[in-house]
Amino acid sequence: MTAIEAAGVLLDMDGTLIDSTATVDVVWGDFARQAGFDVDEVLAHVHGVPARATLRRFLGEDADIEPWFRQIEEWENERFDADVEIPGAVAAVHAIPSGRWAVVTSALRDAALRRLARLGFPDVEVLVAAEDVERGKPDPEPYRRGAEALCVAVEDCVVFEDSDAGVRAGLAAGATVVVVGGLATPATAGLARVADMTAVSFAPGERGVTVTLS
Template identity: 45%
Template sequence: MPLPMPRGFEKPYAAFLFDMDGTILNSIRAAERVWSDWARRHGLDVAAFLPKMHGSRGIDTITRLNLPGVDPEQEARLVTEAEIADVGDVVAIPGAATFLSSLPPDRWAIVTSSPLRLARRRLEAAGLPLPRFMVTAEDVTVGKPDPQCYILGAERIGVSTEDCLVFEDVAAGITAGEAAGADVMVVTTTHHHKMETTHPTLSSYAEIAVRISADHKMLIVPNAA
């Protein structure tokens, strides 16, 4: 008997745009170790601060704090170096490696708030393929929730954002995908609490597969394997 078709999986897409951290790999423990150390050095309440740093560029996170005497650009560089040095516990989201490898290489991109060197390091640590197209922190002037990154990701592939499906896990990225005009799939693997969202959700890439339609677009289907 065929599996039921989850809501939101009915439309074929020209391209998929993936956030990285929390969406195709789990780097939460490593990232929170580094950012906790940074927050303590600056006298911040770590428990209150950590939820605010996920999904944003480091420089944007630090700038928003408006800490006296702190240079956001310099501090973001220091944080990045510490994150590059700590990739312990960085692992792929279940099924992500197989799913990404099944996609036409010219039809997907990673769109991440991480700097390029950190993105490459984490992808390698998680055993995930390097994409042909990637948008990183250095490529945009304003980070998520601004849509600039997803608009650029679609442009690099050569498609319209309206013909893209964005895979995201946190509010800033979801807002960016929406504002870019793309459809959004929310990956919930790393969520500790249920997220209220109108978008379709996915807990594991092992649940899905891709079928190429007659007009060469990608259609998500339930994985019957």
Template identity: 40%
Template sequence: MPETPLPARRFAALLFDMDGTIISSLASAERTWSRWARAHGLDVATFLPTIHGVRSVETIRRLALPGIDPEAEAAAITRAEMEDVGDIVEIPGARTFLDSLPRERWAIVTSAPRALAERRLAAAGMPTPGLMIAAEDVTHGKPAPDCILLAAARLGIAALDCLMFEDAPAGIQAADAAGSPVVVVTATHQAPMRTAHARIPDFRRLRVDATPEGVRVALAGEAS
């Protein structure tokens, strides 16, 4: 999918989803969830598209399976995912881009539990942010805006002054609800997504202009 124009203004901070946005853990997650789905008699092909971008406990809770404790099942899935990180990699250009940002100007906002997020970032050789909002930090995960609003609050800025990088519909909805502009990263998309937001395939052409007034991102060759 081709790049589309990025927001032209400066932002106080950049927020990043993790899975599918700055790292690719698609294969790992789908292996774990496929085993779980088969064990519970679910149609794997139909079920897998529903897991992305939301907290595991909410994915399980939505199913309303009889005799299932969503919290216990989600914890078991997290343990399995933490053992399966061998093929987790960065989205192309993501590490270089993150390394170019002032540390106080970016954060990760993920639906993954903190321990799993840290494990996956380490497996992909990615930098650790100064601030991470993880699954256990909010009562309502994406598509609710709570995680983005919390990240903005902890950074001491308004959500509308944060530029959110996302890949999944739930995260895009969360950013929209929070009032944060969005850039959609399409690296792991298997089909085009219908969206009015700016899109990039990965981070390789992204450049940073950071000043005390904020951060502006642009594509290489794009006018400042």
């Protein structure tokens, strides 16, 4: 059992709180087919990466990506019936002291809020979404913005992540990173990890939050 004292908790959403693999695959599979790209190649890239970054990756830096961005936004707002909670996530987040946590996601804001509410997560007080940053994960900007919104130093935060891009973003920001799930990349070497959120508990602590990993 490991206990970490932190000022704030920064939570990725897809793959950390919500299993949205089926939804993401449907949305971006449709994009790939309609735009003429290889579906497997697009799906291998998209998880944990902001929509605009993925669109630029495949359509080109100089392309007008906004029509596709609006289409992706529409699809994401409509197609989340297949989402399910990562085991233990709802109960874990409900236990975090108020004002001490933020969701930091590469998803679009409206879709993220609707999906979290549908699965029973508490009202999100601080959300850093794809629209809120200029540079998405693996850049540290999203996690730095999350810490700033909580009025704490990012170095005093614990990040929960399941993707390589997200892990690298958290590390680059200077946070303590906990890997959720089976991700194994060079960036995860030596990091604390849990199989899912049933192995995580939160309680008020001396610095704000006591995070216990079992």
